[in-house]
Amino acid sequence: MDNMTPIEVLTSHQNPKIKQIIKLRDKRARDKTKKFLIEGFRELSRAIHFGYPIESVFFSREHFLGVNEEALLEKCGKTAMLYELPDYLFEKISYRDRPDGLLAIAPIIGETLSSFEKKVLSSAKDEPLLLLIAESIEKPGNLGSILRSSDAAGVHGVILTDKKTDVFNPNVVRASIGTLFSVPILECSSSDAFSFLEKHKVKLVATTPHTDSLFTEVDLKGPIAIAMGTEQLGLSDEILKRSEIKVKIPMFGIADSLNVAASATLAIYEAVRQRGLAL
Amino acid sequence: MDNMTPIEVLTSHQNPKIKQIIKLRDKRARDKTKKFLIEGFRELSRAIHFGYPIESVFFSREHFLGVNEEALLEKCGKTAMLYELPDYLFEKISYRDRPDGLLAIAPIIGETLSSFEKKVLSSAKDEPLLLLIAESIEKPGNLGSILRSSDAAGVHGVILTDKKTDVFNPNVVRASIGTLFSVPILECSSSDAFSFLEKHKVKLVATTPHTDSLFTEVDLKGPIAIAMGTEQLGLSDEILKRSEIKVKIPMFGIADSLNVAASATLAIYEAVRQRGLAL
Numbered sequence: 001m002d003n004m005t006p007i008e009v010l011t012s013h014q015n016p017k018i019k020q021i022i023k024l025r026d027k028r029a030r031d032k033t034k035k036f037l038i039e040g041f042r043e044l045s046r047a048i049h050f051g052y053p054i055e056s057v058f059f060s061r062e063h064f065l066g067v068n069e070e071a072l073l074e075k076c077g078k079t080a081m082l083y084e085l086p087d088y089l090f091e092k093i094s095y096r097d098r099p100d101g102l103l104a105i106a107p108i109i110g111e112t113l114s115s116f117e118k119k120v121l122s123s124a125k126d127e128p129l130l131l132l133i134a135e136s137i138e139k140p141g142n143l144g145s146i147l148r149s150s151d152a153a154g155v156h157g158v159i160l161t162d163k164k165t166d167v168f169n170p171n172v173v174r175a176s177i178g179t180l181f182s183v184p185i186l187e188c189s190s191s192d193a194f195s196f197l198e199k200h201k202v203k204l205v206a207t208t209p210h211t212d213s214l215f216t217e218v219d220l221k222g223p224i225a226i227a228m229g230t231e232q233l234g235l236s237d238e239i240l241k242r243s244e245i246k247v248k249i250p251m252f253g254i255a256d257s258l259n260v261a262a263s264a265t266l267a268i269y270e271a272v273r274q275r276g277l278a279l
Numbered sequence: 280m281d282n283m284t285p286i287e288v289l290t291s292h293q294n295p296k297i298k299q300i301i302k303l304r305d306k307r308a309r310d311k312t313k314k315f316l317i318e319g320f321r322e323l324s325r326a327i328h329f330g331y332p333i334e335s336v337f338f339s340r341e342h343f344l345g346v347n348e349e350a351l352l353e354k355c356g357k358t359a360m361l362y363e364l365p366d367y368l369f370e371k372i373s374y375r376d377r378p379d380g381l382l383a384i385a386p387i388i389g390e391t392l393s394s395f396e397k398k399v400l401s402s403a404k405d406e407p408l409l410l411l412i413a414e415s416i417e418k419p420g421n422l423g424s425i426l427r428s429s430d431a432a433g434v435h436g437v438i439l440t441d442k443k444t445d446v447f448n449p450n451v452v453r454a455s456i457g458t459l460f461s462v463p464i465l466e467c468s469s470s471d472a473f474s475f476l477e478k479h480k481v482k483l484v485a486t487t488p489h490t491d492s493l494f495t496e497v498d499l500k501g502p503i504a505i506a507m508g509t510e511q512l513g514l515s516d517e518i519l520k521r522s523e524i525k526v527k528i529p530m531f532g533i534a535d536s537l538n539v540a541a542s543a544t545l546a547i548y549e550a551v552r553q554r555g556l557a558l
Contacts, residue, residue: 046533141420145538154531175538182533216552250551252433254325254461258544259424259454265541266548272529273495 007082010058013092017083021058021093021103027166030108036168038178039095039103041067046178047106048075055105056081060090063101072102080104095170108168111186113196119184120157129202130155130271131225132264133193135239136162138231143167144175145261146228151179153268158183161190164230190238197225206235206243207267209256215247220271228264286361289337292371296362300337300372300382306445309387315447317383317457318374320346325457326385327354334384335360339369342380351381359383374449387447390465392475398463399436408481409434409550410504411543412472414518415441417510422446423454424540425507430458432547437462438504440469441515469517476504485514485522486546488535494526499550507543 010017023029024037035055038044047054057076059069061084073082085093093103111119120129132155137143143165150158160167167180167187188196197204202223207215227243229235234257240246249258249266258266289296302308303316314334317323326333336355338348340363352361364372372382390398399408411434416422422444429437439446446459446466467475476483481502486494506522508514513536519525528537528545537545 049533145541148534148538149541151532151534152528152530152537177534179532179534249431249548251431252551253430253458254328255427255430255456255458258431259427259540261538262424262428262541262544265537265545269528269545272531 007084009084010089011086013089017056017058018089018093021105024105025095025170027169030166030168034108035105036108036173037095037103037170038106038173039170040174040178041065041069041072041100041102043173043178044076044102044104045072046181047104048072050181052181053107053109054080055107056083057102057104058083058085058090058093059103060085060087060099060101062087063090063099065100069102076104096174111184113186113188113192116157116184116186117196123184124156127275128221129200129223129225130268131157131159131202132268133159133161133204133225133227133239134264135190135227135236136164136230137228137260138164140165140169140171141175142231142259142261144172144180146264147172147176147179147183147185149261149265149268151183153272155183155268158185159193159196159225160185160187161193162236163187194242203245204239204243205245205247205267206240207249207263208235208240208246209248209251211246211248213247215249215267215270218245218247219274221274224271226264226267226271228260231260286363288363289368290365292368296335296337297368297372300384303384304374304449306448309445309447313387314384315387315452316374316449317385317452318381318449319453319457320344320348320351320379320381322452322457323355323381323383324351325460326383327351329460331460332386332388333359334386335362336381336383337362337364337369337372338382339364339366339378339380341366342369342378344379348381355383375453390463392465392467392471395436395463395465396475402463403435406554407500408479408502408504409547410436410438410481411547412438412440412483412504412506412518413543414469414506414515415443415509416507416539417443419444419448419450420454421510421538421540423451423459425543426451426455426458426462426464428540428544428547430462432551434462434547437464438472438475439464439466440472442466443509473521482524483518483522484524484526484546485519486528486542487514487519487525488527488530490525490527492526494528494546494549497524497526499553503550505543505546505550507539510539
């Protein structure tokens with residue numbers, strides 16, 4: 001490994017770096033220090049792939065799965081500090097059941113409205129915009145899964161309004177399998193989101209049981225933003241009132257709703273189906 | 280409340296009932312005692328609605344949300360023992376962040392092949408069968424979410440093969456929001472599952488990236504069983520080899536897979552869309 005910063009070896013539970021990592025599981029510590037954790041080979045690889053800046057990487061070779069971790073470390077080492085840990089110490093800092101020996105600290109960098117806009121337009125090229133608006137999602141696993149599906153479906157951008165879950169929560173990073181680095185994400189107020197939609201002539205699509213229009217029978221080929229609401233209560237009245245298109249996912253069972261990530265996935269993939277995008 | 284068993288009041292952390300509840304979070308205790316926990320108004324209501332036997336109900340009125348808990352207690356009280364707990368004690372036995380004051384112990388009753396078959400056929404009536412096979416799902420939240428989507432889409436039955444997660448895990452109960460009581464579920468070996476499919480002339484549909492057929496372009500209107508594999512590795516070679524239909528969910532992003540519950544939801548709702556079922 002050339003051009004790398006030297007590797008420091010940590011062995012003590014009392015090391016301030018170790019304590020800092022544990023603290024960053026907590027939102028207050030993330031807000032205060034503007035840093036967050038990226039754990040896992042896949043997640044860290046994606047951060048690096050998308051040019052996300054990494055501050056320091058903690059690793060334990062005993063946990064490596066043998067998927068080219070050394071090459072990833074080499075890439076990280078060009079700009080980040082590297083810390084080698086014995087397996088027992090890595091297990092202490094890991095947030096996972098099955099650690100794969102890689103965990104990084106990175107600065108929290110949110111998109112501005114203009115950086116988001118630029119990324120969205122560049123990702124859409126000449127296609128009609130396909131956006132997702134996630135309002136007040138509470139469970140990090142759901143938000144992560146929504147990001148993962150958005151990445152897979154080629155959604156051009158995700159807007160988080162009235163946020164209840166921090167996108168830099170370790171469980172969002174994990175459930176998103178690192179797609180939080182590939183999908184442009186904007187955190188903003190609902191009124192800023194509405195202005196963005198107006199500016200780009202994007203229609204707001206609300207999923208709600210209170211309509212007769214099945215989501216598979218409504219035209220979703222034009223520029224749209226699909227809105228998903230909180231797990232408990234669904235979309236706010238504000239979004240429902242503002243939406244130009246209302247669609248329903250049919251329910252044949254005893255439950256009156258789907259998991260929010262499942263609903264989001266259905267709606268965005270229906271738009272993909274209708275657009276007939278070639279791979 | 281007439282015809283009810285008397286309500287016993289529990290106040291001590293040391294009460295063996297309290298200890299039993301805590302133990303039932305653990306698979307070994309569930310396997311040993313053949314009992315499991317049903318927490319939540321919605322979940323318990325669904326168990327009762329589908330005639331699932333309840334052994335005892337623990338409740339704390341301080342936590343009630345005011346959604347007709349008394350009527351539910353009355354129904355439970357006809358056959359189950361009722362235990363009233365002060366709020367602090369209920370918080371100890373609750374498995375949730377926001378307890379709603381209801382938690383029950385129920386016997387574990389799995390379907391036999393013949394009881395499953397009967398329920399599936401009765402649920403399908405004259406429609407072509409729509410089944411889901413979940414192979415080695417590891418995360419309880421994913422299994423619960425798959426059951427919830429299966430209920431919503433009107434899947435006639437779910438078959439669990441090579442199981443890694445116990446369907447009576449508290450997190451499955453929670454993520455399924457009680458749909459584990461509405462959807463017929465069979466746990467069996469993959470060869471028993473295959474025999475069942477053969478007997479009922481059901482074609483096995485595998486979701487895999489290794490095909491050119493998009494899931495939205497393949498005929499899913501006939502009797503089918505959609506197979507979903509483990510989070511880490513996807514479907515086993517056994518299922519892939521055995522499947523008559525292979526379909527792919529298109530992926531346009533950096534991630535090479537969706538969350539397993541998201542994939543399952545897409546595939547079963549695509550079958551629903553093609554069948555054009557009226558609500």
